[in-house]
Amino acid sequence: MKNCEYQQIDPRALSVSPLSAQNPAETKAQRPRRKWEAFPGKNRFFCDGRLILARQNGVLPLTLGLIVVTSGLFFAFDCPFLVEHLTVCIPVIGGLLFLFVVASLLRTSFTDPGILPRATAEEAADIERQIDTSGSSTYRPPPRTKEILINQQVVKLKYCFTCKMFRPPRTSHCSLCDNCVERFDHHCPWVGNCVGKRNYRYFYSFIISLSFLTSFIFGCVVTHITLRTQAGKSIVLAIQESPASVVELVICFFSIWSILGLSGFHTYLVASNLTTNEDIKGSWSSKRGAEESGNPYSYSNILTNCCVTLCGPMPPSLIDRRGFLAPDEGIPVASASEIELPPFTPKSEANMCTQSTKDVLERMLRSSDFHGLCPSGTPKTSPLVPEVPGAPPAAKPPVSSGCSRQLAHRAVVDPCPPFSKSIRRDSLHSINPAFRLASPSPTLSRSVLVVGDGPDVGFPPQH
Amino acid sequence: MSDPLFPDGTCTQQHAVKNRYQTEIFNMAETHSLQDMRQQAAVAAKVFVQRDYTSGTMCQFQTKFPSELETKIDKQQFEETIRTLNNLYAEAEKLGSQSFIEGCLACLTAYTVFLCMETHYEKVLKKIAKYIQEQNDKIYAPRGLLLTDPIERGLRVIEITIYEDRSFTR
Numbered sequence: 001m002k003n004c005e006y007q008q009i010d011p012r013a014l015s016v017s018p019l020s021a022q023n024p025a026e027t028k029a030q031r032p033r034r035k036w037e038a039f040p041g042k043n044r045f046f047c048d049g050r051l052i053l054a055r056q057n058g059v060l061p062l063t064l065g066l067i068v069v070t071s072g073l074f075f076a077f078d079c080p081f082l083v084e085h086l087t088v089c090i091p092v093i094g095g096l097l098f099l100f101v102v103a104s105l106l107r108t109s110f111t112d113p114g115i116l117p118r119a120t121a122e123e124a125a126d127i128e129r130q131i132d133t134s135g136s137s138t139y140r141p142p143p144r145t146k147e148i149l150i151n152q153q154v155v156k157l158k159y160c161f162t163c164k165m166f167r168p169p170r171t172s173h174c175s176l177c178d179n180c181v182e183r184f185d186h187h188c189p190w191v192g193n194c195v196g197k198r199n200y201r202y203f204y205s206f207i208i209s210l211s212f213l214t215s216f217i218f219g220c221v222v223t224h225i226t227l228r229t230q231a232g233k234s235i236v237l238a239i240q241e242s243p244a245s246v247v248e249l250v251i252c253f254f255s256i257w258s259i260l261g262l263s264g265f266h267t268y269l270v271a272s273n274l275t276t277n278e279d280i281k282g283s284w285s286s287k288r289g290a291e292e293s294g295n296p297y298s299y300s301n302i303l304t305n306c307c308v309t310l311c312g313p314m315p316p317s318l319i320d321r322r323g324f325l326a327p328d329e330g331i332p333v334a335s336a337s338e339i340e341l342p343p344f345t346p347k348s349e350a351n352m353c354t355q356s357t358k359d360v361l362e363r364m365l366r367s368s369d370f371h372g373l374c375p376s377g378t379p380k381t382s383p384l385v386p387e388v389p390g391a392p393p394a395a396k397p398p399v400s401s402g403c404s405r406q407l408a409h410r411a412v413v414d415p416c417p418p419f420s421k422s423i424r425r426d427s428l429h430s431i432n433p434a435f436r437l438a439s440p441s442p443t444l445s446r447s448v449l450v451v452g453d454g455p456d457v458g459f460p461p462q463h
Numbered sequence: 464m465s466d467p468l469f470p471d472g473t474c475t476q477q478h479a480v481k482n483r484y485q486t487e488i489f490n491m492a493e494t495h496s497l498q499d500m501r502q503q504a505a506v507a508a509k510v511f512v513q514r515d516y517t518s519g520t521m522c523q524f525q526t527k528f529p530s531e532l533e534t535k536i537d538k539q540q541f542e543e544t545i546r547t548l549n550n551l552y553a554e555a556e557k558l559g560s561q562s563f564i565e566g567c568l569a570c571l572t573a574y575t576v577f578l579c580m581e582t583h584y585e586k587v588l589k590k591i592a593k594y595i596q597e598q599n600d601k602i603y604a605p606r607g608l609l610l611t612d613p614i615e616r617g618l619r620v621i622e623i624t625i626y627e628d629r630s631f632t633r
Contacts, residue, residue, distance in 0.1 A: 103573035117617040126511045148516050155516070165619060169516055183520070205570060297519055304558075311566030313556050314582045318617040 036321040040118060041179040049321035051110040053192055054177045060109055060192030067105070067210070070251050071098045074217050077244040078224045085227055090220060097213040104206035105191065112317040113196030114182035116163065116171060124164035131159075151296040170297065172277055182315075185269075186276040195276075198317065201310045204266055211259045218252040221245045273298040273305040505627040512545065512621040522552040522618050535606050535625065544598055544610070548591065548621070555587035588614060 036049035044053045053060075071094070079091040119127070131144055144159035146166050157166045160173050163180045167173070172184035174194045183197035195203045225245055228238035239246055269279060274295060278284060284295040299305055508531055515525040526545045528538045561583055569576050595612050603610055603623075611622040 100573055103575070107574050116619070119619065120616065122509050123511055123616070123620060123622075126509070150516055150519055157516075168514065168619075169520055201566070201570075202574065307563060308558055311563045311570075312558055313562040313584045314565075314569075314577070315556075316582075316585055316588060316614070318614070320615075 033325045034321065035319075035323045035325055038325055039319065039321070041115065042177050043115075043179070045321065046110070052112050052321065053109060054187070054194065056176055056189070056192075058192075059189045063105065063190045063192075064102075066251065066255075067098070067101060067213075070217060070248055071213070073244040073248050074220065077242055078221055078248070081224055081227070081242070082220060086223070094213075094216060094220070097209060097216060101206065101209045101213050104202050104209055108188075108191050108195070108199050108202040108206050109193050111193075111199040111202060112319060112321075113184075113194040113200075114198040114315070115177075115194075115196075115317075115319050116165075116168070116180040116182060117319050118163040118180075119165040127159075127165060153296040155296065170275065170278070182318075183275060184277050198315060204270065204310060207259060207263045207266060211256070211263045214252045214255045214259055217248055218256060221248050221252070225249075270306050270309045271302045273309060506624055507627045508625045510623040510625065512623065514619060515549075521556055522613075523549045524613070524621055529623075531625065532608070532623065535608055536603070540602060544602070545621070547594065548613075551587060551591045551594065555584045555591075 034049050036045040036052075039045070042055040044055055045051065046053065074094060075091060079094070082090045144166075146157045146159070147154055148157060148169075149155070150169060155169050157169065159165070160167050160180055162173060162178065165180075167180055168182065170183045171180050173180045174184065174187050176187050177194055179194070181194045181196035183200070185195040185200055185203075187194045188203070191203065191206070193199070224242065225235070225238050228241060229235055233241075266276075269276065272295065274284070278295075299308065510529045510531050512524050512529065515523045517523075524545050526542050526549075528541055532541060565583060591614075592612055595610050599610055607626040609624040609626070611624065613619070613621050616622055
């Protein structure tokens with residue numbers, strides 16, 4: 001057919017239709033996958049990618065359980081007595097502290113700690129090229145380091161073999177989560193997540209508020225038992241009247257030592273702008289007496305250090321968990337980097353550059369597809385045709401951030417309209433597989449949008 | 464059967480399809496944006512502008528002019544772009560009173576305020592995206608280059624894609 005000839009000559013613009021014509025059911029049946037589903041690290045995702053947790057999170061339920069049970073016992077058994085004899089403020093303060101502790105804990109656990117997405121294949125190749133001088137590919141080269149100057153101090157950057165990039169300063173690779181995390185502090189099993197740049201302040205507020213809560217409960221329980229004893233009863237009798245208090249006392253007593261110690265330690269770290277990782281390794285301690293290798297990241301003022309760590313600007317998540325994957329992509333080599341769909345959906349306006357490129361491409365395709373690519377004029381002529389004009393304006397992810405997440409979530413749950421949205425997005429990518437089928441040439445319109453797909457993509461690495 | 468791209472065309476147009484197609488595409492490019500043209504162009508190379516850590520962990524990019532771009536773009540122009548981007552990122556990460564107030568407010572509301580409010584950083588990221596698009600449209604696209612927003616590369620690099628110079632119309 002003449003038009004099929006067209007497609008072979010220039011498959012870029014036209015290849016979408018035969019593929020979609022052949023597999024209409026498949027296209028419809030394949031739900032567009034989000035990037036979190038193909039994330040290479042060992043993490044678990046909840047709420048369709050909104051919440052992230054480490055895979056090994058066994059102790060988080062224990063932490064939550066301990067906090068909830070202790071506080072529950074406190075409110076149930078000690079508070080009535082104390083309200084009667086002292087003041088009603090006690091359960092109020094206790095309640096506020098409890099809420100704050102739980103909120104901080106959940107926030108720490110479910111926030112992306114500052115995971116760095118892995119390098120794209122092209123980036124990795126570029127870096128390799130820069131390092132590789134002798135060109136021996138038979139054995140693994142020695143660990144690569146790069147030395148840079150930070151504030152007139154020499155800092156060594158290590159090459160991460162898993163993520164295929166030179167780690168930025170203060171970044172470390174967590175073996176439990178298999179991710180490079182920025183400003184890596186430590187992997188906390190109690191919290192079930194790494195503690196890094198983005199969730200350190202939540203972690204710090206969690207341990208501080210928890211130390212207040214445990215001290216508060218401990219103090220109140222001791223007061224409770226003392227008051228009962230003062231009423232003329234013996235301690236044993238007092239305890240028998242309120243056995244839950246003993247449980248609370250034991251839990252709080254053992255917790256206080258560890259939590260208070262941890263809080264003190266982290267307060268010191270915050271004040272000197274250090275991470276646990278650096279402190280343990282002794283990166284900045286002056287080992288040689290003569291040479292003072294101070295912390296290059298520390299401001300000389302304690303208050304500034306505190307402000308930077310705790311009240312600094314909140315960096316965004318660099319892994320785009322909720323963006324969409326191209327339908328052909330299984331597990332990409334580097335995650336969250338290839339697809340130039342609006343990342344941070346719904347905060348996609350940050351990438352209007354690629355959005356406009358895609359719009360332009362769509363216009364091109366629309367003009368080519370509109371008048372019937374296949375002579376049979378099948379309804380599956382082009383997936384673009386029905387939904388480009390019909391795509392709701394909300395196909396462009398909304399501007400406002402948090403509240404619109406709800407909108408996007410509801411939209412995703414609703415089958416029809418968002419599916420057309422995703423077809424619209426994914427059709428831009430579906431050109432890619434069809435293109436690969438039709439012609440292995442890398443000269444592709446999509447190369448603008450899909451870069452560094454890794455070895456599963458048909459075109460050779462660009463140099 | 465009509466020519467899909469040229470609906471008003473006749474059957475005879477389809478015979479000389481190959482050569483005409485490319486010329487027509489480039490002609491169409493004049494009516495659409497130059498990014499259209501680039502859809503048909505091949506990716507010749509990619510240049511990566513790495514991060515500059517001399518002032519710490521702040522997000523800054525190296526202003527060193529890559530050798531591959533020597534024939535493509537003016538050095539001053541390039542450095543100007545990078546410098547503006549660096550300033551924008553510095554603004555995003557600035558420890559000012561705004562970020563301090565934002566941090567304190569967030570702490571007091573147990574961090575629930577971020578569900579409804581956009582952080583300062585995110586607002587600046589949008590500005591950056593707009594700036595990059597503007598630069599692409601005005602300066603880089605006409606020279607066959609494309610800047611990729613670094614946020615899509617995890618703020619590690621600025622990826623500059625160089626396209627093959629196949630255009631008949633410039």
